[in-house]
Amino acid sequence: MFTADEFVTELRSVGITHVVSVPDSTLGEWYPALQESDDLSLIQVCREGEAWAVAAGLHLGGAAPVVLIQCTGLFESGDALRNAIHDYGLPLFGIIGYRSYLNQSSIPGDTARIFTEPILSAWQLDTVLIDTPDKKVRMAEHYRTCRAEERPGVALIAEGRA
Amino acid sequence: MNEPNSRMDLVSTLRILHEVRTDEVIITSMGSGREWQQFKQHPLDFVHVPSSMGQTQSWGLGVALAQPTRRVVACCGDGSLLMNLGSLVTIANAAPPNFTLLVFDNGVYEVTGGQSTPASTAKRLMGRSINLASLAEECGFRHTERITTLDKWRSRADILLNLLGPVCAVLDVAPQTEDYSVRSPGRPKERVREFAETLQTT
Numbered sequence: 539m540f541t542a543d544e545f546v547t548e549l550r551s552v553g554i555t556h557v558v559s560v561p562d563s564t565l566g567e568w569y570p571a572l573q574e575s576d577d578l579s580l581i582q583v584c585r586e587g588e589a590w591a592v593a594a595g596l597h598l599g600g601a602a603p604v605v606l607i608q609c610t611g612l613f614e615s616g617d618a619l620r621n622a623i624h625d626y627g628l629p630l631f632g633i634i635g636y637r638s639y640l641n642q643s644s645i646p647g648d649t650a651r652i653f654t655e656p657i658l659s660a661w662q663l664d665t666v667l668i669d670t671p672d673k674k675v676r677m678a679e680h681y682r683t684c685r686a687e688e689r690p691g692v693a694l695i696a697e698g699r700a
Numbered sequence: 701m702n703e704p705n706s707r708m709d710l711v712s713t714l715r716i717l718h719e720v721r722t723d724e725v726i727i728t729s730m731g732s733g734r735e736w737q738q739f740k741q742h743p744l745d746f747v748h749v750p751s752s753m754g755q756t757q758s759w760g761l762g763v764a765l766a767q768p769t770r771r772v773v774a775c776c777g778d779g780s781l782l783m784n785l786g787s788l789v790t791i792a793n794a795a796p797p798n799f800t801l802l803v804f805d806n807g808v809y810e811v812t813g814g815q816s817t818p819a820s821t822a823k824r825l826m827g828r829s830i831n832l833a834s835l836a837e838e839c840g841f842r843h844t845e846r847i848t849t850l851d852k853w854r855s856r857a858d859i860l861l862n863l864l865g866p867v868c869a870v871l872d873v874a875p876q877t878e879d880y881s882v883r884s885p886g887r888p889k890e891r892v893r894e895f896a897e898t899l900q901t902t
Binding site: 556558579581582583584585587588590591592593594595596597598599600601603617618620621622625626627628 | 755896
């Protein structure tokens, strides 16, 4: 969907300071560009629940973080996001890779495809799906809207591989 | 770990922390959060209750990275740390020089009634306890220390709040057996907003 340079440009355009992340094969391709960027810090965590918690602390301290994880990591990290977003009302933003959305060649019948959108809905996260190149602009637009309204949000990025 | 009856009293360890702190951010949770509320509160205190168990040190890491000129002290229990052991690696990798992790190690899940953790000595092969300070050292913390007496803690607390971090100190404390439930100060959304405002404006 995004090239690495496109992705970094989009994040910089909305003033992101930190990307808190666990990679998958799509998101990981953006890491070198993230690491080379002077005005973005890539914070790698060991498990996705940590990502929401580190982002919470960054937000409290005045930074502008995003959480960058795969949808399977979203499944893992529910309690951490519940606490930060719903207990404390923090307007955190997630960019979530939607595994097997475009094709299921590497994991036929991938159940991640079944549960991702219902789980985002259950966590009451306003989500935009980016599944075609013409929708890429929606990521920055949605971030700006959520930030202006001080509410959490998610950009769900369609992926084709695990 | 010391035998239960020779471990430090949690409230006494927190009282020493309260006495030596000046302008550090202090984030507490679970048992430490419950007991910290009995002391006079500072604008840079944040009692992380309600919490997602095991995530308090990760919140602290985020604050430390966003505010590199402040010392951030995150307090958690051994049960919480076990729930997010990878956070030791994450913290060491991010390497914030302004971060101190205090682990209050009582060997049990105190707030749920004192059930032993999977790391408790009795449950482990060979009966050997886990030295969480050694674990933090292996993960790459710049300084780690295990503290078993109040005298030692009194002499080290101020130093551990000022050493180049990341620092991890593990304090052997006794489990509380009465009035041990988690206790929220309430108003989570308002409290976190006030805390953020203090962080960003002072």
